[in-house]
Amino acid sequence: MxxxxxxxxxxxxxxxxxxxxxxxxxxxxxxxxxxxxxxxxxxxxxxxxxxxxxxxxxxxxxxxxxxxxxxxxxxxxxxxxxxxxxxxxxxxxxxxxxxxxxxxxxxxxxxxxxxxxxxxxxxxxxxxxxxxxxxxxxxxxxxxxxxxxxxxxxxxxxxxxxxxxxxxxxxxxxxxxxxxxxxPDIIEKLPGIFSLMQEIIEAENGMQYLEVILRYIFSTIDVSDEEIKNVVEKSVSREKGEFIMTAMERWQNEAIKNAEKTIQIEAIQMGLMIKFKDKCQKFMAIINKIEDIEKLKQIKQAVIKVNDEYEFLKLIEQ
Structure with a gap:
């Protein structure tokens, strides 16, 4: 993401x-x-x-x-x-x-x-x-x-x-x-930076900063998972390397989930603006708090099928 x-x-x-x-x-x-x-x-x-x-x-x-x-x-x-x-x-x-x-x-x-x-x-x-x-x-x-x-x-x-x-x-x-x-050779600089990151893991709020740093790297550098894995293997201990790779995998999974949530919510909002117009904002205040992707998919289908706003409100509040 x-x-x-x-x-x-x-x-x-x-x-x-x-x-x-x-x-x-x-x-x-x-x-x-x-x-x-x-x-x-x-x-x-x-x-x-x-x-x-x-x-x-x-x-x-x-x-x-x-x-x-x-x-x-x-x-x-x-x-x-x-x-x-x-x-x-x-x-x-x-x-x-x-x-x-x-x-x-x-x-x-x-x-x-x-x-x-x-x-x-x-x-x-x-x-x-x-x-x-x-x-x-x-x-x-x-x-x-x-x-x-x-x-x-x-x-x-x-x-x-x-x-x-x-x-x-x-x-x-x-x-x-x-x-x-x-x-242009940023990949060659990463092993030295990752070797320092071993200490961040052990520090207070270390996981928080590890995640922010990994997000920054993946958002600014054209780098593959395999390249990062090679960098980690070269620069940190096996234990810390597994820790970093696990954190990276967890963040990537969250990123995929958040991207899917964004897609579903944007589709729902577009449908609500057409069907319920002035009630759209009221419904979206509830829908934006929903984390369950399957629930959002059901709501997206309901936007097409349900014409009564009270019935729709009851559905999203379940």
Whole structure:
């Protein structure tokens, strides 16, 4: 089953873990910033500031944290395209403004907090700029007093050797996957990544992250079950390999079931819109909760045969 925006799914799933977030900040913030941060005050915000039409290309995470003993934020924008968008820093500025607006709603009389912007990039061309004013034309240097400017912390993963991607095992696996996901030889990189995944299995919430990582791999890489099996055999112990393959098989079975459920529900909804029109939404609220595929098939047939809405309601509530 295809996952909509797998980059976003993995980024937000991992980034919503406090240990992962703390690990990323500890390993990728500059030292002069890190020494002013109290990681014990880290809070994860569920807010996203990206416009709906851009969610296929960007993901974001907002962390509330004390900076120099004052409330502040670290904002991470992740561009998950294979090419560079030179105007991404402009979006960072727009999203920082949204964060300040949100903060002011809750703290109207307080000064604006500092926001440390980070930009995570894994495109194929190198990203050299690190300042907002790099977007400006040459007159900016002559009129600097009137030009908004800030530095953003650039994490261009393609410029990090694998051995310099540091941190706990989950952080390293996620960052290595993001780094290599557009590589034509990604299959050759997987054994090293899978060898790290052995530790994830034993960690707290390990199965949850193992599943998310496997989903990401199958949703972004053209890889067969046999290729994955070969990778697993080369890189992990037999016991852990069986564990990974079992998890993969379970997820694939669930994916097939979910795909079948989606097909049945879409067919039912189409029929209900034609037959019962304004009652369709009421019926679908019940039908969407049904997991039994055979039951959904019966309902699909009933849409064709049953003309009385009360009789149909009785059927779906059984």
């Amino acid at each position: 295809e996952i909509i925006n797998p980059h976003d799914k993995l980024f937000r799933e991992a980034g919503g873990d406090k240990a992962f977030a703390s690990d990323i900040l500890k390993n990728y913030l500059p030292r002069d910033v890190l020494k002013l941060i109290d990681l014990n005050t880290l809070e994860i915000s569920k807010d996203s500031f990206i416009e709906k039409e851009l969610k296929d290309y960007y993901s974001d995470l907002l962390y509330k944290i004390n900076l120099a003993d004052k409330p502040g934020y670290v904002y991470i924008l992740f561009e998950h395209k294979s090419y560079k968008d030179r105007l991404a820093p402009l979006q960072v500025l727009e999203y920082m403004t949204k964060i300040w607006r949100l903060h002011l709603k809750q703290h109207k009389k307080e000064p604006l907090p500092v926001i440390i912007p980070m930009f995570l990039y894994h495109g194929q061309s190198r990203w050299k700029d690190t300042k907002f004013s790099d977007l400006m034309n040459d007159s900016a240097s002559l009129l600097s007093d009137y030009v908004p400017d800030f530095k953003y912390i650039m994490l261009d993963l393609t410029q990090y050797p694998d051995e310099e991607i540091k941190g706990a095992v989950l952080s390293r696996v996620v960052m290595l996957l993001f780094k290599h996901i557009f590589d």
